[in-house]
Amino acid sequence: MSDPLEQLSQQARDAMPRHVAIIMDGNGRWAKQRRFPRTIGHRRGLESLREVVRTASKLGIEYLTLFTFSAENWNRPKSEVDTIMRYLARFLRTEIPEFNSYNVQLDAIGQIDRLPEKVQNQLAKTKETLSGNDGLTMVLALSYGSRQEILDATRSIAAKVKSGELNPDDIDEAVIANNLYTKDIPDPDLLIRTSGEMRISNFLLWQISYAELVVTDTLWPDFRSPQLFAALEDYAKRHRRFGKV
Numbered sequence: 001m002s003d004p005l006e007q008l009s010q011q012a013r014d015a016m017p018r019h020v021a022i023i024m025d026g027n028g029r030w031a032k033q034r035r036f037p038r039t040i041g042h043r044r045g046l047e048s049l050r051e052v053v054r055t056a057s058k059l060g061i062e063y064l065t066l067f068t069f070s071a072e073n074w075n076r077p078k079s080e081v082d083t084i085m086r087y088l089a090r091f092l093r094t095e096i097p098e099f100n101s102y103n104v105q106l107d108a109i110g111q112i113d114r115l116p117e118k119v120q121n122q123l124a125k126t127k128e129t130l131s132g133n134d135g136l137t138m139v140l141a142l143s144y145g146s147r148q149e150i151l152d153a154t155r156s157i158a159a160k161v162k163s164g165e166l167n168p169d170d171i172d173e174a175v176i177a178n179n180l181y182t183k184d185i186p187d188p189d190l191l192i193r194t195s196g197e198m199r200i201s202n203f204l205l206w207q208i209s210y211a212e213l214v215v216t217d218t219l220w221p222d223f224r225s226p227q228l229f230a231a232l233e234d235y236a237k238r239h240r241r242f243g244k245v
Helices: 010-014 027-033 038-059 071-075 078-094 096-101 117-129 146-162 173-177 225-236
Strands: 019-023 063-070 105-109 137-144 190-193 212-215
Touching: 010 225, 027 038, 038 063, 038 078, 038 096, 038 225, 063 071, 063 078, 071 078, 071 137, 078 096, 078 117, 096 117, 105 117, 117 137, 137 146, 146 173, 190 225, 212 225
Parallel strands: 019 063, 019 190, 063 137, 105 137, 190 212
Antiparallel strands: none
16 A cells, blocks of 8 residues: 555644544444345454554554444354454454554453453453554454443442542542543544444443544445545544534
């Protein structure tokens, strides 16, 4: 790929978001439209993930958070979940050279302990292997649900109050943010949702309070660099007021 910055207007280059989050939706519908098994849609979706990570890294985006597997996704048929987990473990293993070549780091948020042991082990290995990089941080939201995250944060804060470590009068937004899964990650500037669905789906509810939203009808398996460029161009035209005039 040529320099992706050349594909963007000067306005978009100047307004590059620090953190982009993506709800990767539409794998199943993409497969259904083509009369393929749903698992084929998930496999094709990994190709989109690979290209978007590569492009985001080249653009100089610092954080890319991907809604990879939600807490609610555990309710899908076991055969589909097993296939997704197998694809995930393989992706984490085989993409290490690719990620290294683009100086990508890896992080993960969610109830990681619910993932199969094989996936947990590979996730830890891949994170460790990429830990020396200092470029784009790819954050995989795995077994993630924002309400559960806020609940876990509330319990953590309550325990600190009970132990005397924290005074209730000192609880502010910073305290809450520092007890979320994303405590070391800046809030997203831009949230992209694919497949045209107009909902947040329990994703980063606290963190996206002031994020700009871009919804595209493109299904995730068809979302590639041109669609990312279009979202960035849209974002660049926004005037972020943060409640001010």
